[in-house]
Each structure stands twice: as structure tokens, then as C-alpha cells.
Amino acid sequence: MQATSFTYDPETRSGSVLLDDGTPVDFGAAAFDAGGLLLLRPGQRVRIETEGEGPSARVTLVTLQTF
Secondary structure, eight states: OEEEEEEEETTTTEEEEEETTSOEEEEOHHHHHHTTOSOOOTTOEEEEEEESOGGGOEEEEEEEOOO
């Protein structure tokens, strides 16, 4: 699934993304580390993977979207 980076804290390696419908979704350090990224800037297009559905869904991977 694609999203847009919204916030990122390099100290905690956590932040949030905005889904294409505008829904904010938080991610933790484990999801950031799984993607192998070193830095994330607000506005970058990212690819995320989630586990679960609805309000209980959690992000398990954040990586840059490449075309």
C-alpha cells in the first residue's frame, strides 16, 4: 500500500504516514528498521505493509516507494 510520510522523529525512529484518503497511521521503530531506511522526510512517498485490519491495523514496514 502507498502512503505519504507525514512525521518522523530520528531519535525514536518512529512517526506517521498519511494514507491516500488522508487517514493518519502511526508507525514504530520496528517498522522503520524493517525497511532499511536511514532517514525519512515529510512528503516523501512510501510503501507500507500492515498487519490486521481496521482500527487495530499496525504498520510492519515502511520503505521508499520506487517507480
